[in-house]
Amino acid sequence: MDEAGTVYGYAVAVDPRGRLRYGHVDGRTAEFHPLWLRERAPDPATTDPQTGQRLIEAADIPLDLAVTDACVENDGVRLSFSDGHSTVFSFAVLDEAISGRAEERRLWGRDLTPLPQADAQAVVTDDAALHAMLEALDRYGCVIVRGLAATEDGMSPVVDRIGPLRRTNWGGIADVKAIPSAYDLTMTARHLEKHADNPYRDPIPGYIFLHCIVNNAEGGDSEIADGFAVAERMRREHPEEFSILTTVRPRFRYVDETTHLEHEGPLIELGSSGEVFRVRYSNRTETVDALEPDVLDPYYRARARFHALINSPEMTVQFKLGPGDMIVMDNYRLLHGRRGYKLETGMRHLRQGYVDRDTLQSRRRILARSHKKAVS
Ligand code: OGA
Ligand code: ZN
Numbered sequence: 001m002d003e004a005g006t007v008y009g010y011a012v013a014v015d016p017r018g019r020l021r022y023g024h025v026d027g028r029t030a031e032f033h034p035l036w037l038r039e040r041a042p043d044p045a046t047t048d049p050q051t052g053q054r055l056i057e058a059a060d061i062p063l064d065l066a067v068t069d070a071c072v073e074n075d076g077v078r079l080s081f082s083d084g085h086s087t088v089f090s091f092a093v094l095d096e097a098i099s100g101r102a103e104e105r106r107l108w109g110r111d112l113t114p115l116p117q118a119d120a121q122a123v124v125t126d127d128a129a130l131h132a133m134l135e136a137l138d139r140y141g142c143v144i145v146r147g148l149a150a151t152e153d154g155m156s157p158v159v160d161r162i163g164p165l166r167r168t169n170w171g172g173i174a175d176v177k178a179i180p181s182a183y184d185l186t187m188t189a190r191h192l193e194k195h196a197d198n199p200y201r202d203p204i205p206g207y208i209f210l211h212c213i214v215n216n217a218e219g220g221d222s223e224i225a226d227g228f229a230v231a232e233r234m235r236r237e238h239p240e241e242f243s244i245l246t247t248v249r250p251r252f253r254y255v256d257e258t259t260h261l262e263h264e265g266p267l268i269e270l271g272s273s274g275e276v277f278r279v280r281y282s283n284r285t286e287t288v289d290a291l292e293p294d295v296l297d298p299y300y301r302a303r304a305r306f307h308a309l310i311n312s313p314e315m316t317v318q319f320k321l322g323p324g325d326m327i328v329m330d331n332y333r334l335l336h337g338r339r340g341y342k343l344e345t346g347m348r349h350l351r352q353g354y355v356d357r358d359t360l361q362s363r364r365r366i367l368a369r370s371h372k373k374a375v376s
Contacts, residue, residue: 010091012077018066020079022094030098034067037079041087106139107229109315116140120147120324124157131367133328134162137207138364141226141333148211150323155211155353158326163359166205168198169259176210176350178343183256185284189217189348191340194225194310197331197354199280200252200261206357208329208336212321213349219341220348222327225315227279227335231268233309234302235276241302246270248299250288252280267306278332281310310335321350332357 011023020032039058040047046056062083069080076090116136122129123145136143148154153173159165165172178189185192198205234242251264271277280286288299309315318339321327329336331354341348 010072010077012070012072014067014070018068018082020067020070020077022077022098024095024098025091028098030094032094032097034065034081035061035063037067037089038065038081038083038085041079041085042089042093043087045085046087104139105141105228107232108140108226108317109229110313110317112140112226112317115317115319115327116143118143118145120145120158120326124161127367128371130161131364131371134360134364134367137328137330137360141228141330142224143328145326145328146324148324148326150213152213152351154213154324155209155326155351159209159353159355162355162363164355166354166356168201168205168354169261173211173351173353176352177348184254189341189343192337193283194223194316194335194337195282195284196227196280196335197282198252198254198261198285199265199282200254200263200285202261202263203356204263204278204280205331205354207355207360208331208334209326209353209355210321210329210336211326211351211353212323213351214323214347215321215350217341217343217346217348219339219345221318221320221339222336223316223318223338224327224329224334224336225310225317226333227281227310228276228333230306230309230315230335231276231279233315234268234306238302238305241298241305242268244298244302245306248288248291248295250286252282252285253287254285267303279335281306281335283307 009025013021015021018034022030066082068082071078076088078088080086118133123133179187182188245268246266249264249266254261267280269278
């Protein structure tokens with residue numbers, strides 16, 4: 001379509017209540033509230049051009065404000081308001097508002113092979129490679145970075161490209177290996193059933209960086225499942241159980257000699273549009289309150305179903321990390337575990353760190369400004 005067609009394919013009108021009626025060139029229509037338009041008017045009297053932050057007090061706009069006139073002007077719509085203000089919205093801004101964020105998640109099961117991969121050297125030296133890695137992480141919830149140094153802080157060059165590590169009571173980068181004085185089941189050779197890390201923290205760690213230094217003992221394979229795919233299956237196939245898991249809020253707890261952490265939330269947490277926002281599954285640390293048996297009964301049934309699906313072969317990808325490999329996981333989405341291993345057959349030493357959600361997502365968005373088109 002030529003440019004004039006694009007412009008004149010839009011239809012704008014004001015309805016009797018002073019709302020903007022907007023007809024997109026592709027046939028979609030939307031109504032915009034006058035206050036919604038007025039409070040984000042893209043002119044320097046309303047919105048600071050340098051910071052993009054609002055200058056006027058939105059709560060002071062008269063609640064009966066109306067759009068009084070709308071007409072197409074160049075590649076946008078000029079609006080007049082009953083408070084005398086006039087501004088121009090571009091079609092692009094209005095289109096984005098009615099489209100929402102493009103759904104870029106890809107849900108997966110056992111068929112996620114090969115796992116999304118990135119090369120450490122490329123990620124450290126090339127912004128496009130770092131951006132591709134962070135986009136893969138956003139889309140699939142995990143990415144394997146290969147070629148790191150198999151040394152204690154070998155993950156640092158990659159982490160430093162993204163942002164600060166979160167420090168916890170375990171420090172920054174912490175050991176994952178069997179030790180006699182284990183204060184967490186992580187530090188044994190035992191099988192770790194699939195879980196989200198640390199739902200007892202507030203905030204819950206956003207991303208996990210799990211880096212392998214040595215892994216030559218028999219066993220110790222990693223297992224992951226897409227918690228969002230499992231939750232969506234529950235929603236489709238067992239809607240009542242799904243609903244229970246979104247409403248009962250168990251508490252998660254971690255206690256050692258110097259630390260006592262607690263945080264609560266549902267096993268499946270929904271976002272504002274009803275989408276799955278976060279899953280929590282941590283058998284080791286979940287402690288549901290002594291609720292009425294009639295509440296607990298369906299909760300236990302639903303939790304058992306969730307567990308069975310999380311651990312079903314068709315939802316599981318299994319692999320073994322080698323020296324210099326690191327898996328990065330979205331801890332709101334992925335459920336991860338490891339097979340038990342035999343200490344007497346070799347060594348297993350991994351290192352783990354966390355990066356906050358806002359830190360990593362900010363990096364991804366900033367890189368997207370210049371590298372978006374490079375991602376398929
Ligand atoms: C953990 C964990 C995985 C592994 O420490 O929480 O999931 O492979 N470890 O040891
Ligand atoms: Zn873990």
